[in-house]
Amino acid sequence: MRYLAVFGVALSLGCISAAEAPSNYQTYTGIRVDSDPVLLARYDRALSYCERESVSWRGSPDTRSLRYNTALRNCFYRRSFVDRGYYAYPATQVFDHFLDR
Structure with a gap:
């Protein structure tokens, strides 16, 4: 059972993309980021901060790693x-119309 849990966690992390x-992003309220210049400026600031944070102490220097x-x-x-x-996740593109059949 533990092996299945570890496999599930590894599989879920493998399906994460960093678009x-x-x-590809919206706010919690559902407003698309590219629809408003103020939100776009806020997103750009968040991106510059999050890239630095993800490379340093929270993440990994390898930008292609999970x-x-x-x-x-x-x-x-x-x-x-x-x-x-x-x-948001590449796994949904693979199984796009799988359940339609």
Whole structure:
């Protein structure tokens, strides 16, 4: 049972992407970041802060690692930016119409 839990955690971390484009993010209230210049400026400040934080003490110097991606996404969540749903994780693109069949 423990092996399945460890496998599940590893698989969930493997599906994390670190999309840094503003069009992939929205606020907690559902407003897209690229729709408002004030939000876009706030996002740019958060991105510069979160990239530094994710490379240093919270994440990893390797920007392609899962630890870096997790730290970057965590920092964005703390700054009130969340992913926009369907295209936030690459696993949803793989199983796009799997259940439709």
